Amino acid sequence: MHSSPPDQNFLSHPKGLASWLFTLDHKRIGIMYLILICLAFGLGGFFALSIRLELMRSGEQFMDQDTYNKFFTLHGAVMVFLFIIPSIPATLGNFCLPLMLGAKDVAFPRLNLASWYVYVIGAAFTLFSVVTGAVDTGWTFYSPYSTQSSTSVISMTFGVFILGFSSIFTGLNFVVTIHKMRAPGMTWYQMPLFVWGTYATSVIQVLATPVLGITLLLLILEKTLGIGIFNPEMGGDPVLFQHFFWFYSHPAVYIMILPGMAIISELIAVHSHKKIFGYKLIAYSSVAIALLGFLVWGHHMFVSGQSEFSSMVFSFITFFIGIPTGIKIFNWMTTLYKGQICLTTPMLYALAFLILFTIGGLTGIFLGALGLDIHLHDTYFVVAHFHYVMMGGTVIAFLGGIHHWWPKIFGKMYSEFWGRIAFVFIFLGFNMTFFNQFMLGSQGMPRRYHDYSGLYKTDLFERYHGFSSYGAMVLGVGFLIIATYLIASLFNGKAASNNPWGGLTFEWATSSPPPTENFREEPIFKHGPYDYDKVLPENI
Amino acid sequence: MEQVVAIAGEEHHRGHPALAHHFHDMEQQHESIKLGVWLFLVTEVLLFGGLFCFYAIYRAWNPEMFTQAHQLLDVKLGAINTLVLIFSSVTAALAIRSIQLDRPKQTAMFLVVTLLCAATFLVIKYFEYSHKIHAHILPGELFAYTHLEGVANPHIFFSIYFAMTGLHGLHVVGGMVFLGFVLIRTLQGTYSSEYYIPVEMGGLYWHLVDLIWIYLFPLLYLVG
Numbered sequence A: 001m002h003s004s005p006p007d008q009n010f011l012s013h014p015k016g017l018a019s020w021l022f023t024l025d026h027k028r029i030g031i032m033y034l035i036l037i038c039l040a041f042g043l044g045g046f047f048a049l050s051i052r053l054e055l056m057r058s059g060e061q062f063m064d065q066d067t068y069n070k071f072f073t074l075h076g077a078v079m080v081f082l083f084i085i086p087s088i089p090a091t092l093g094n095f096c097l098p099l100m101l102g103a104k105d106v107a108f109p110r111l112n113l114a115s116w117y118v119y120v121i122g123a124a125f126t127l128f129s130v131v132t133g134a135v136d137t138g139w140t141f142y143s144p145y146s147t148q149s150s151t152s153v154i155s156m157t158f159g160v161f162i163l164g165f166s167s168i169f170t171g172l173n174f175v176v177t178i179h180k181m182r183a184p185g186m187t188w189y190q191m192p193l194f195v196w197g198t199y200a201t202s203v204i205q206v207l208a209t210p211v212l213g214i215t216l217l218l219l220i221l222e223k224t225l226g227i228g229i230f231n232p233e234m235g236g237d238p239v240l241f242q243h244f245f246w247f248y249s250h251p252a253v254y255i256m257i258l259p260g261m262a263i264i265s266e267l268i269a270v271h272s273h274k275k276i277f278g279y280k281l282i283a284y285s286s287v288a289i290a291l292l293g294f295l296v297w298g299h300h301m302f303v304s305g306q307s308e309f310s311s312m313v314f315s316f317i318t319f320f321i322g323i324p325t326g327i328k329i330f331n332w333m334t335t336l337y338k339g340q341i342c343l344t345t346p347m348l349y350a351l352a353f354l355i356l357f358t359i360g361g362l363t364g365i366f367l368g369a370l371g372l373d374i375h376l377h378d379t380y381f382v383v384a385h386f387h388y389v390m391m392g393g394t395v396i397a398f399l400g401g402i403h404h405w406w407p408k409i410f411g412k413m414y415s416e417f418w419g420r421i422a423f424v425f426i427f428l429g430f431n432m433t434f435f436n437q438f439m440l441g442s443q444g445m446p447r448r449y450h451d452y453s454g455l456y457k458t459d460l461f462e463r464y465h466g467f468s469s470y471g472a473m474v475l476g477v478g479f480l481i482i483a484t485y486l487i488a489s490l491f492n493g494k495a496a497s498n499n500p501w502g503g504l505t506f507e508w509a510t511s512s513p514p515p516t517e518n519f520r521e522e523p524i525f526k527h528g529p530y531d532y533d534k535v536l537p538e539n540i
Numbered sequence B: 001m002e003q004v005v006a007i008a009g010e011e012h013h014r015g016h017p018a019l020a021h022h023f024h025d026m027e028q029q030h031e032s033i034k035l036g037v038w039l040f041l042v043t044e045v046l047l048f049g050g051l052f053c054f055y056a057i058y059r060a061w062n063p064e065m066f067t068q069a070h071q072l073l074d075v076k077l078g079a080i081n082t083l084v085l086i087f088s089s090v091t092a093a094l095a096i097r098s099i100q101l102d103r104p105k106q107t108a109m110f111l112v113v114t115l116l117c118a119a120t121f122l123v124i125k126y127f128e129y130s131h132k133i134h135a136h137i138l139p140g141e142l143f144a145y146t147h148l149e150g151v152a153n154p155h156i157f158f159s160i161y162f163a164m165t166g167l168h169g170l171h172v173v174g175g176m177v178f179l180g181f182v183l184i185r186t187l188q189g190t191y192s193s194e195y196y197i198p199v200e201m202g203g204l205y206w207h208l209v210d211l212i213w214i215y216l217f218p219l220l221y222l223v224g
């Protein structure tokens, strides 16, 4: 095996833009994804802030209702399809997975690069619709809104169709990598839990995305040729679109959250230096969530006119998902018990995840209850719920993961001081923005309204909305601080040691940043990923 | 690395030109690619699965209309196409078999036959489609065939017919492109019993394309 010289790593060698654009190295592809995904998050955040500013007071502020409809559609579509679905798997997953398995790369490096380019093309189509008049249907593209809307639905749905391929490529690649590329001696139950979570995610990506693909194709055919499948005037059924859409999009919720949970398992074990409690249960619960996730799509459709019997069944299975989720939460908390907890920035995010995701998960149970959902459906309660899951869960975990692996990826330490300051902004800002939206929703404020003057509780709504908008600004400042000190650390950060947190998984055994071929010597599996009771990690 | 290779006992495979740098040996590479192809086939099944679902739902809602509308399809041409594809599946399988036995010339011949069958299928499909287009038997709003009186919404059947056979047709074209590529590489002498993954991939994919048609034919042409 030819090793690169000790001073060379995957970042420094080879040089030049072309060496990045044509790279087959999973670590570089992960960074290329990271750049685009941060841009997408910035764009989605811009739309979010605009929406919050418009809603700060009752009455029209600075955009008319059509613009408002377009802005919330773009916020949703950009955040869901361009940011959160690829976020953790394509960036940290790409970077960490082969390292954690002790492999030199993912199974199909070319497919990996292709997925990045397909993402770029899909994003181009999705964003092209912004230039040509945007889309006003909401990110769910429900028919008949979408079939009758004169906005550029075709460009955006085609973009999302293409993005699906990117997602499938990543998922397929990871499944094969996990099955076939583990280091000699590493069994399934010796894999880090991050790998288990990524595995469950990838399975959903492979199984659910094609169904969204065909649904969007039929929607495009409906709009172009008028095939009538979703058009009741022609004997079609618009509710079928909802069924097919949610058959993908509910499992997609787990494409978003399972990688977050995967990160949390690592953060909690490593930053409390304790063997993870209930390894197998955490691993199995990821798979259980992935599989049960395919059976609950109808809980988005309690008011769509589906039969009461199917609503009951969907509601019942939805409650069931609380069980594996609860198992995870309890196992993480038990891991913390009597651990040597270091309140590093990654650990702060992990603890925040436990709080915020629990709120998000429990309010999901409220919404899964048939009677209550009739009251809360399409109100801000739903908005608050899924932001607690998606942002309080996935984005918080993503931030924790970025800080955790930053030293490994770039070989530089970020500023722990600024990291904690920014965390306070994020945690407070997030709760300020979204907690009162639970109250807003339970008081009856409908979602997606451009203007709430004239509603019977306008004064109350205005107070909640106003507070929410201030919270969004605090949140925005938090993200700006993070971006500033992370970028600054690339230039003047302290050099990171190989194992700054005392992790036991393979990625901490190689240099920071790793050499192009990942390990200078083939790693051999000697101890479990969380054997803190047996092994003392070096360099703590 | 040396150590691992010795453990695996695959020393003689290490130097094969088709072995990518990140795999230990040819076996790991072969297994990985095979699993990848099977997963890809699963995504294809799910893609068509969506359409089969639409078919089942609309047929359950409109059993009478499906029986009436399907009579406009030409069973004879559909049956011929079914036989052509089944035969091509056999030749695709034989192509894999012969490369496993290190007979690249035979492989090339079987691939050519498979490609000819695929072309025959498309030509027959072309005649079917053009007949439908002339008679205005088209999907959705474009449907303007007047001799189906008293049948509600027959255009839905043809929306589904064109969506399913159209998507399948695209897959036939895709399969031809890939098998054509494999044929060229076979003629260049790239494959042997040591390394024939692309031949196997092409074969697997072609079986799936046939299998989908084997379901499409009775569901669309033999209703009721």
Ligand SMILES: [Cu+2]
Pocket (backbone or CB within 6 Å): A249, A250, A253, A296, A297, A299, A300
């Ligand atoms: Cu759901």
